[in-house]
Amino acid sequence: xxxxxxxxxxxxxxxxxxxxxxxxxxxxxxxxxxxxxxxxxxxxxxxxxxxxxxxxxxxxxxxxxxxxxxxxxxxxxxxxxxxxxxxxxxxxxxxxxxxxxxxxxxxxxxxxxxxxxxxxxxxxxxxxxxxxxxxxxxxxxxxxxxxxxxxxxxxxxxxxxxxxxxxxxxxxxxxxxxxxxxxxxxxxxxxxxxxxxxxxxxxxxxxxxxxxxxxxxxxxxxxxxxxx
Numbered sequence: 001x002x003x004x005x006x007x008x009x010x011x012x013x014x015x016x017x018x019x020x021x022x023x024x025x026x027x028x029x030x031x032x033x034x035x036x037x038x039x040x041x042x043x044x045x046x047x048x049x050x051x052x053x054x055x056x057x058x059x060x061x062x063x064x065x066x067x068x069x070x071x072x073x074x075x076x077x078x079x080x081x082x083x084x085x086x087x088x089x090x091x092x093x094x095x096x097x098x099x100x101x102x103x104x105x106x107x108x109x110x111x112x113x114x115x116x117x118x119x120x121x122x123x124x125x126x127x128x129x130x131x132x133x134x135x136x137x138x139x140x141x142x143x144x145x146x147x148x149x150x151x152x153x154x155x156x157x158x159x160x161x162x163x164x165x166x167x168x169x170x171x172x173x174x175x176x177x178x179x180x181x182x183x184x185x186x187x188x189x190x191x192x193x194x195x196x197x198x199x200x201x202x203x204x205x206x207x208x209x210x211x212x213x214x215x216x217x218x219x220x221x222x223x224x225x226x227x228x
Contacts, residue, residue: 071126
């Protein structure tokens, strides 16, 4: 069967591809990566399976594109929220708290994000490059004292992912994001009192608009505009 994607003009093809990615995000969020099918993605997008295969040869190809869109959208939006923040320690705390905030705002969507990141390394790579930049800035500013950059990144990623899971499952106490950010800063060598003070600073608001904003869950977009 020939799908609607055959012979599409470049502009239309890009729009169709984005529509398929958005549909895939909905399906992955509802069914999980393992349970999702190409047919379901096509149905949610109101297209034929042939159209999906015109753009993506396999479900794994869809998954990789979803991972790239999610990483670009979330990381760019978080980064754009704090260009005025010059301290690596505060930037690190903001990054930790924003992802945990996402789990508070949209638990199902956050679980999907964790599922996708476990299934493909592309999402994790896109996310961690921002954390790595903040880590290196903190080391340069002598706020962080780490003996192994790799071990520090494992701690940062592990703490953030586990905290997102705990919050999304409804198992976390209030202000869990602040508590986790505080402990991460302490693990990077920031003195306890200073770590607690930095982690409790108000989060900067998100930009009104961000690239690929459609990938951010609706409840998260509304809350972000109201207040970070």
